[in-house]
Amino acid sequence: MIRFKSSKSRRVLVVGAKFGEVYLNAFLQSRPGLQLAGLLARGSRRSQQLVHDFGVPLYTHLEQLPEDIDIACVVVRSTVAQGEGSQLAAELLNRGIHVVQEHPLHPDDVERLQKLAEQRGLRYWVNSFYPHLPAGRCWIDRATHVMQLLGDEMPCAAHLTTSRQLLYSTLDLLLQACGIPDGSQVQVQTLEGADSHFVPVSLALPDGCRAVLRLQAFLDPSDPDMHSLVMHQASLMWPAGYLTLEASYGPVLWTGHFHDAQHDSQERTMYRYAPDEAVYARPTCEVLHDAPATWRDAFEVDGAVGVAGVLQNFCRVLDGERVPTGFDPAYQLALARLWLDVLRVVPPAAERRLSPPQVVTWDGAQTDHGSAGGTDG
The missing domain is CATH 3.40.50.720 (NAD(P)-binding Rossmann-like Domain)
Structure with missing residues (x-):
């Protein structure tokens, strides 16, 4: 039709x-x-x-x-x-x-x-909002790109940190980035090492990858939307390097692993042969997406772009285009069930009455500890 x-x-x-x-x-x-x-x-x-x-x-x-x-x-x-x-x-x-x-x-x-x-x-x-922000989309798209370059190789490991109120979107980010269409394929269990701040959880993904999730152990019931120690922080790791969503709105970073096959050579010094070796010219870390300059920009620009993108996708589907995987009914139902599975295995969140956090500023502080590329000794 x-x-x-x-x-x-x-x-x-x-x-x-x-x-x-x-x-x-x-x-x-x-x-x-x-x-x-x-x-x-x-x-x-x-x-x-x-x-x-x-x-x-x-x-x-x-x-x-x-x-x-x-x-x-x-x-x-x-x-x-x-x-x-x-x-x-x-x-x-x-x-x-x-x-x-x-x-x-x-x-x-x-x-x-x-x-x-x-x-x-x-x-x-x-x-779930955050996977559709520019930073979330970048992280998901670059993860897909890395896997394609590596012959559809899944990450060998993943680390995630978030709070109770942002767990749902964190799981959505993970599933979309790893190309997992069915959250029921993820096996959930708690790990040892819980403390007053975080509960560690194992998320066993298909193809052998295990993600370690650190879930905040407390919240303030009078203000449950605030007081996340970390909103979103997520890294996917391959032998080639690791891809990091540093925070909810970015930046997104790619850190390629350094490897010099002749690093242990007794025949030549590094500074003499480094100009001839491509590995030394590669960036130590690449910024794939910058974070917005201010929180106002995050809400008025990046958040707006994310919502608009969802609505535009929605209209395209109403016009007959294919439903994106992240909005497929079966995917969304499995995601909600995975979210509930995680909450069922962890202890209930401890309730604390929390004060507004202290604001740390860098005005007048010395933040450049030595010249670029400097070494001690």
Whole structure:
């Protein structure tokens, strides 16, 4: 069957005025094929400021929604996070609106909402956000590139560090980077060495690779979105080198392993023959993607690009293109189940009342410890 691209812009409703602001930021610039239709929220001062600044209507009840909404982005905590996001997603699907819902979700909710969408002839996606940021996409794409160059060789090892609130997206990053379409193939077990800060977890991947996940052991229940010791840090390792997502928004680094077959030669010194050996001209570390300069840039630029990319992919699928692996219903359900598997094997998060972290600045501090390329001795 031949399908034709829609000639009209699809009207997008954002649901939720907290992290939903990042979704609204996707419309800080024009997005061909997409039109911001409004904000559904409770009517707080924050939501009123947002609709004023974006020039769109504020709806406080589902019954107020117009009939021409095409896509709803539900950016409200789901049932598993003691929110009403999953119920809102179901009600929007029942109104004939396609839904993109912000993570995390219990797999029972994912399965129920997928079935409801299928029954209504609609699309339902879970957006884990971070794999779709420029840094996340770079890390995933470069991992694919490395594996292709190495004859489809999987990483021999992986290290991941994250917090409870970002575990879902960390697992999504790992599965996509390693090209694993089914999270049920991953075997989960805890490791020895837990302390008051992190719990180590083994993730046995197909083809023999084992990822070691360090999961933060505590959170502040009064502010669960904050206080991650590490939001995302992930490295994939091959004998050729290792690929690192240093933080949620970058940078992404490739560190190729140094190897000089004649390093132990008794016949010549390094400085004499180094100019003739290609290995010495290779970079010690390559920056494949820079981090944004400020947190404001992270939310208003990189976050906006990520959300816009998800919505544009969503529209392409509505126009008949193939569903990307990361949004395939079976993949998304298996991811949610893997997330729950990890949470089931680790101890419950310790609850702590935490103060805002101290800000460390480098103004006036000496950060250059010696000249570039210098050595001691």
